[in-house]
Amino acid sequence: MAVSDHVDLPTFMEGVKKRNPNQPEFVQAVQEVAEDIYEFIQDKEEYHAQQILRRIAEPDRVVSFRVCWEDDAGNIRVQRGYRVQNNNAIGPYKGGIRFHPSVNESVLKFLAFEQTFKNALTGLPMGGGKGGSNFNPKGKSVREIMRFCQSFMTELYRHIGADVDVPAGDIGVGGREIGFMFGQYKRITNQFTGVLTGKGLEYGGSLIRPEATGYGAVYFLANMLATKGEDLVGKTAVISGSGNVATHAAEKIVQLGGKVLTLSDSGGFVHDPDGFSQEKIDWVKTHKTHRRGRIQDYVEAFPKATFHEGKTPWGVPCDVALPCATQNELLGEDARTLVANGCKALAEGANMPTDLEGVHVFKAAKLLYAPGKASNAGGVAVSGLEMSQNSERRAWKEEELQQMLKDIMFGIHQSCLTWGDQGGGYVDYVKGANIAGFKKVADAMLAFGVV
Numbered sequence: 001m002a003v004s005d006h007v008d009l010p011t012f013m014e015g016v017k018k019r020n021p022n023q024p025e026f027v028q029a030v031q032e033v034a035e036d037i038y039e040f041i042q043d044k045e046e047y048h049a050q051q052i053l054r055r056i057a058e059p060d061r062v063v064s065f066r067v068c069w070e071d072d073a074g075n076i077r078v079q080r081g082y083r084v085q086n087n088n089a090i091g092p093y094k095g096g097i098r099f100h101p102s103v104n105e106s107v108l109k110f111l112a113f114e115q116t117f118k119n120a121l122t123g124l125p126m127g128g129g130k131g132g133s134n135f136n137p138k139g140k141s142v143r144e145i146m147r148f149c150q151s152f153m154t155e156l157y158r159h160i161g162a163d164v165d166v167p168a169g170d171i172g173v174g175g176r177e178i179g180f181m182f183g184q185y186k187r188i189t190n191q192f193t194g195v196l197t198g199k200g201l202e203y204g205g206s207l208i209r210p211e212a213t214g215y216g217a218v219y220f221l222a223n224m225l226a227t228k229g230e231d232l233v234g235k236t237a238v239i240s241g242s243g244n245v246a247t248h249a250a251e252k253i254v255q256l257g258g259k260v261l262t263l264s265d266s267g268g269f270v271h272d273p274d275g276f277s278q279e280k281i282d283w284v285k286t287h288k289t290h291r292r293g294r295i296q297d298y299v300e301a302f303p304k305a306t307f308h309e310g311k312t313p314w315g316v317p318c319d320v321a322l323p324c325a326t327q328n329e330l331l332g333e334d335a336r337t338l339v340a341n342g343c344k345a346l347a348e349g350a351n352m353p354t355d356l357e358g359v360h361v362f363k364a365a366k367l368l369y370a371p372g373k374a375s376n377a378g379g380v381a382v383s384g385l386e387m388s389q390n391s392e393r394r395a396w397k398e399e400e401l402q403q404m405l406k407d408i409m410f411g412i413h414q415s416c417l418t419w420g421d422q423g424g425g426y427v428d429y430v431k432g433a434n435i436a437g438f439k440k441v442a443d444a445m446l447a448f449g450v451v
């Protein structure tokens with residue numbers, strides 16, 4: 001008789017740690033999911049017998065490769081590139097590319113693992129993947145970035161394809177970098193396909209893709225508040241980051257009547273007691289994205305604001321919070337401060353910005369707390385819609401896409417309610433998202449047998 005995988009959670013996690021030494025981010029992501037899934041599958045023998053969780057927590061493949069490029073001074077530089085293809089049970093691998101010095105196998109494995117659940121939650125047919133490099137775009141010329149992107153794609157192209165694996169942007173990779181990579185893919189393969197998303201509108205991109213992650217996170221936040229009969233009008237918001245996700249989240253908060261008090265970058269945070277108006281957000285977008293400037297320069301342009309060097313913004317009292325910078329930027333202590341200061345709701349724009357202790361603090365306080373895999377899924381959802389438009393060789397109108405994004409975020413919220421409602425008016429959104437995402441992928445895997 002087959003022996004089923006009825007090990008308990010600590011034993012399962014011991015195995016994950018042993019098989020993935022020196023990969024703390026990956027182990028953390030698996031632990032957060034396993035805590036909920038273990039409870040869910042307790043009485044479901046087929047998931048145990050088929051070792052489904054163990055299989056999802058083992059990427060289909062991890063590709064690592066050398067990326068050589070020449071800087072403006074003529075020096076030869078060597079970087080490491082990766083693509084982690086975690087799971088394609090429900091569709092082609094899909095997930096962003098990150099260029100940041102902190103990129104390593106652990107970070108990309110955690111992101112690809114999370115992406116698997118997130119993509120399932122959108123309801124669209126997309127598997128989970130993630131890629132990137134330890135290349136640091138800061139301080140590089142546009143030509144250097146172009147040469148790096150071309151060299152990166154010269155290896156990556158053999159592992160991706162419109163029906164195989166469809167990367168997009170992430171930290172350090174925006175429309176410009178996607179353009180360079182798409183150009184190189186097209187040149188090498190002589191094919192014009194929807195192999196990347198986040199493309200420019202002129203060559204197959206979708207309207208509202210740049211805005212989708214930040215806007216979607218705020219729609220999710222609004223859905224959570226609505227369960228308590230509240231909305232964003234007059235609410236104060238603390239946001240970290242000042243990149244794509246943070247600035248678009250700020251924009252949507254302002255559009256829905258809220259007041260954004262902070263934005264940040266890796267140097268510290270800016271507190272503007274008057275709030276960030278659309279004009280100020282536009283200044284940040286231009287300064288950070290186009291001029292590659294620092295957030296601290298904001299206080300010169302808007303002197304009523306203050307800059308707090310080396311600090312995160314979680315000590316500023318607020319009604320709602322949106323961590324939109326990077327992983328583990330909000331620790332247990334920060335979570336306690338937010339709760340003590342009366343924060344009502346938090347939606348993660350970034351991936352895994354809250355550490356495990358912080359997650360437990362929010363759960364214990366019964367905060368309206370949305371994990372990134374639910375609340376930041378708007379970006380990949382519109383990427384999925386970009387894939388559909390590319391396949392159909394057409395472009396949908398902005399109003400259609402805005403409505404689809406809203407509907408998808410509403411649908412994800414509903415899935416979280418279905419699986420996360422704990423009674424007494426408390427919804428555990430982490431549990432809801434984990435179970436809903438897991439179930440879809442797991443059931444597809446069951447259908448395939450042992451592969």
Ligand code: NAP
Pocket residue numbers: 169170171172173213241242243244245246264265266267324325326327329349350351376377379380
């Ligand atoms: P981005 O445009 O490159 O902006 C990243 C922002 O985070 C910048 O303000 C950056 O500051 C800050 N940051 C990066 N690393 C940091 C660190 N170690 N400590 C403090 N601040 C740091 O990237 P993004 O696309 O907005 O992505 C932000 C987060 O959202 C990431 O977790 C990403 O995985 C997640 N996400 C993005 C999308 C998307 O569609 N773009 C979708 C889903 C999830 P500096 O300028 O100082 O580096």
